[in-house]
Amino acid sequence: MSQDKKKLDAITSMEEDFAQWYTDVVIKSDLIGYTSVKGCMAIKPSGYAIWELIQKQLDERFKKTGVENVYMPMFIPESLLEKEKEHVEGFAPEVAWVTHGGMSPLQERLCVRPTSETLFCDFYAKDIESYRDLPKVYNQWCSVVRWEKETRPFLRSREFLWQEGHTAHATAEEAEERTIQMLNVYSDFCEQVLAMPVIKGQKTEKEKFAGAVATYTIEALMHDGKALQSGTSHNFGDGFARAYDVQYTDKENKLQYVHQTSWGVTTRLIGAIIMVHGDDNGLRLPPLVAPTQVMIVPIQQKKDGVLEAADSLCERLSDVARVKVDKTDKSPGFKFAESEMRGIPVRIEIGPRDIQNGECVVVRRDTGSKETVKLDGIEEYIKALLVTIQKDMYEAAKAHRDLHTYEARNWDEFKDIIENRPGFIKAMWCGETECEEHIKEETGASTRCMPFEQESLSDVCVCCGKKAKKMVYFGRAY
Amino acid sequence: MSQDKKKLDAITSMEEDFAQWYTDVVIKSDLIGYTSVKGCMAIKPSGYAIWELIQKQLDERFKKTGVENVYMPMFIPESLLEKEKEHVEGFAPEVAWVTHGGMSPLQERLCVRPTSETLFCDFYAKDIESYRDLPKVYNQWCSVVRWEKETRPFLRSREFLWQEGHTAHATAEEAEERTIQMLNVYSDFCEQVLAMPVIKGQKTEKEKFAGAVATYTIEALMHDGKALQSGTSHNFGDGFARAYDVQYTDKENKLQYVHQTSWGVTTRLIGAIIMVHGDDNGLRLPPLVAPTQVMIVPIQQKKDGVLEAADSLCERLSDVARVKVDKTDKSPGFKFAESEMRGIPVRIEIGPRDIQNGECVVVRRDTGSKETVKLDGIEEYIKALLVTIQKDMYEAAKAHRDLHTYEARNWDEFKDIIENRPGFIKAMWCGETECEEHIKEETGASTRCMPFEQESLSDVCVCCGKKAKKMVYFGRAY
Numbered sequence: 011m012s013q014d015k016k017k018l019d020a021i022t023s024m025e026e027d028f029a030q031w032y033t034d035v036v037i038k039s040d041l042i043g044y045t046s047v048k049g050c051m052a053i054k055p056s057g058y059a060i061w062e063l064i065q066k067q068l069d070e071r072f073k074k075t076g077v078e079n080v081y082m083p084m085f086i087p088e089s090l091l092e093k094e095k096e097h098v099e100g101f102a103p104e105v106a107w108v109t110h111g112g113m114s115p116l117q118e119r120l121c122v123r124p125t126s127e128t129l130f131c132d133f134y135a136k137d138i139e140s141y142r143d144l145p146k147v148y149n150q151w152c153s154v155v156r157w158e159k160e161t162r163p164f165l166r167s168r169e170f171l172w173q174e175g176h177t178a179h180a181t182a183e184e185a186e187e188r189t190i191q192m193l194n195v196y197s198d199f200c201e202q203v204l205a206m207p208v209i210k211g212q213k214t215e216k217e218k219f220a221g222a223v224a225t226y227t228i229e230a231l232m233h234d235g236k237a238l239q240s241g242t243s244h245n246f247g248d249g250f251a252r253a254y255d256v257q258y259t260d261k262e263n264k265l266q267y268v269h270q271t272s273w274g275v276t277t278r279l280i281g282a283i284i285m286v287h288g289d290d291n292g293l294r295l296p297p298l299v300a301p302t303q304v305m306i307v308p309i310q311q312k313k314d315g316v317l318e319a320a321d322s323l324c325e326r327l328s329d330v331a332r333v334k335v336d337k338t339d340k341s342p343g344f345k346f347a348e349s350e351m352r353g354i355p356v357r358i359e360i361g362p363r364d365i366q367n368g369e370c371v372v373v374r375r376d377t378g379s380k381e382t383v384k385l386d387g388i389e390e391y392i393k394a395l396l397v398t399i400q401k402d403m404y405e406a407a408k409a410h411r412d413l414h415t416y417e418a419r420n421w422d423e424f425k426d427i428i429e430n431r432p433g434f435i436k437a438m439w440c441g442e443t444e445c446e447e448h449i450k451e452e453t454g455a456s457t458r459c460m461p462f463e464q465e466s467l468s469d470v471c472v473c474c475g476k477k478a479k480k481m482v483y484f485g486r487a488y
Numbered sequence: 489m490s491q492d493k494k495k496l497d498a499i500t501s502m503e504e505d506f507a508q509w510y511t512d513v514v515i516k517s518d519l520i521g522y523t524s525v526k527g528c529m530a531i532k533p534s535g536y537a538i539w540e541l542i543q544k545q546l547d548e549r550f551k552k553t554g555v556e557n558v559y560m561p562m563f564i565p566e567s568l569l570e571k572e573k574e575h576v577e578g579f580a581p582e583v584a585w586v587t588h589g590g591m592s593p594l595q596e597r598l599c600v601r602p603t604s605e606t607l608f609c610d611f612y613a614k615d616i617e618s619y620r621d622l623p624k625v626y627n628q629w630c631s632v633v634r635w636e637k638e639t640r641p642f643l644r645s646r647e648f649l650w651q652e653g654h655t656a657h658a659t660a661e662e663a664e665e666r667t668i669q670m671l672n673v674y675s676d677f678c679e680q681v682l683a684m685p686v687i688k689g690q691k692t693e694k695e696k697f698a699g700a701v702a703t704y705t706i707e708a709l710m711h712d713g714k715a716l717q718s719g720t721s722h723n724f725g726d727g728f729a730r731a732y733d734v735q736y737t738d739k740e741n742k743l744q745y746v747h748q749t750s751w752g753v754t755t756r757l758i759g760a761i762i763m764v765h766g767d768d769n770g771l772r773l774p775p776l777v778a779p780t781q782v783m784i785v786p787i788q789q790k791k792d793g794v795l796e797a798a799d800s801l802c803e804r805l806s807d808v809a810r811v812k813v814d815k816t817d818k819s820p821g822f823k824f825a826e827s828e829m830r831g832i833p834v835r836i837e838i839g840p841r842d843i844q845n846g847e848c849v850v851v852r853r854d855t856g857s858k859e860t861v862k863l864d865g866i867e868e869y870i871k872a873l874l875v876t877i878q879k880d881m882y883e884a885a886k887a888h889r890d891l892h893t894y895e896a897r898n899w900d901e902f903k904d905i906i907e908n909r910p911g912f913i914k915a916m917w918c919g920e921t922e923c924e925e926h927i928k929e930e931t932g933a934s935t936r937c938m939p940f941e942q943e944s945l946s947d948v949c950v951c952c953g954k955k956a957k958k959m960v961y962f963g964r965a966y
Contacts, residue, residue: 046610047565047598053558054558055557058557058558058559059557080533081536082530083525083529084647085525087524103591105589106598107587111584111646112581129523153559171559
């Protein structure tokens, strides 16, 4: 975008129109560009660098648990997709179909993968023979396609980037263990790296993945009080194994079906970062996913020694942070606003007077607080500050989430909350899909999950008044 | 693959049948698996880990030159593909077409990207306004699809992984400079990381990329004497900019077309590693792209203290190398063969007697040489050894390449060499496509490149006898 165009006009405020605020942030912080391909976005350097930081840190966590990366084809022959009945019913309505290769029609049409369970099953059926080949704990980083009608950058697009793990195990217990293990990897990652608290729990029958025995989820609360499903982990039991004939010979030389799992997170996490941490000045990035952590803005940069001092400070800080100097010919005020819009966690201002005093001014993006700091020992100061910001951003997000989590003990309370206080609603539920559907219809709120940490708010279902089975998190969701 | 199946029968020898040898190595070293998707392969953990090492080291080199990563959609609307005439003619015959989204036919069909010049142009046309926005030096790591009729793992498959850089510059000079700069990044990378010498040069008019003004290439010689195009860098001039209307306002506020480049390498490089370095015992990986650099094989591992000693050695070496202990219940002999098949650069044997003597046995995969080494100081020894192996493998590959590079001064010599001595042929050429085509028809040899390092072998074209313009590398190629 050109300088002239980049006026950095104020963005729409969150209060006024949250959806417009989101779009403004995504565009003005230069994360994406629109393309001529309907429903698909171009992820620009500032956006993709966040994804690279997510990939790197999540991949390291995966590998520590024994995950190995692979790459499967992006196409699924129609006959292969159709083998697992629930799965194909869930996905067929939203896949893109390849019907021609070069000038010729294909004998069998291929769908562009919406997810790769079927391909991994096909692969495992050939690759697994005996118990010695188990477990298989494979993952791939790739893009998938789902033909969505309405799209929004990062939250819902026809093509998106993700990772999908697919595992095969000898026993049901081991598969369940891996399913929960990966959910925990996700929740730790969200809390420790994205500074985003999540609720861990199980999806209801209605909301679970097509073909799964159990789907577990992490649910986060956005700033507008809507929920965002941020990652899921599925236990398939031996359902896919039976459909795709994935068998192994056990120690007694008997044929057994494997037990499988899959789990994934997507570029949607970038949308979550924006909507959990952003404010009316733009993006706010937790330091661990900030491509630039510190932006140095020289003041009166044409004066002797200012740029040199900025460069030397940058050099000194480069061991403890990802740091840059903004040397463009924009005004300092413009640079401040731009650095804020892009969510850079720390801004350092340094001008002739600061240099004379052996100081600089350090401004936090998360709180706006401003401090004059001695250049002597600045490395340690910045290093510690980034840790503090990371922690404080998590605490702030958690406080917001907790403040907007409500309890409904009966239907009137439920309706009152959903209409007046956007957020999570904890409520008791009888376990019937009927009630779930009724609640959704009446209020727009869906079951987000049955949290692992159950509480007993009352004995009866918030909707039908019959005996309650589970406490559930409800919410309107993205 | 199961233990029982994994007999590690000898593979076909290179001499006997090079193509079969290649297939055997790819399968038995566990790099890929076949899939039910015709022409597409599954890249298994051992293969993908090589690609990850290539990605990491190449990406670092890119970023040092100012490259930023992005992600563009995988689909290209037909109307967008068609804007540059030469380009669409080059690619339309081999693209996959998406015609349906979900249950409905699309209004306009989309091709799955065979390469993304058109998408980057579309993006740049919107994103670039003034000279201040230039240069754009973007890259993406993704997969692309070309509907090949005959496929071979890594060398030619319907879907493959690659990186594609796409840049936009204010001047023709700058674009040419970037084109050459990236070619040099590739050649340095191939030589320093893949231990593979390459010839740098320019493609002829006939062989250049569809839509390019000039295509530069790095060409490597495989063990069977065939050439492999290993990376290309294209200068587009302002041809694409004119077709896609990518303009900027210069300092005088005049509208100008940008000048563009693109450059890419693919998973084909893994094929190159196999065919440059492999031998009749399997793969040989240069240390810098070996996912496991050192395999420790315990001897008489059931004896007291052996596994402990192996583990402790592994722990000590883990700071200087990617190291593993093979603790499976296979025999040492089987483990040796397996480690060789997978190309692991160094094997360490350690048994009760070695432990008693404070020693271990170190075996090099590249030369087969075997040495008894004191455990005291083993870290430094292994660290230095990996550097030596990396260097020696390059020297060996270069010696082989040089030995199989011939000069032909006339047509009889050319025919004699091509029939009896597989390798590169250096010969003079008049510059006419006719001669190029004639040579290809008669001998199967194509022009690989007009090398930057020109020599004057004679004054006349090796084919027609007319005045020579360039020295060219010819060869039969993959």
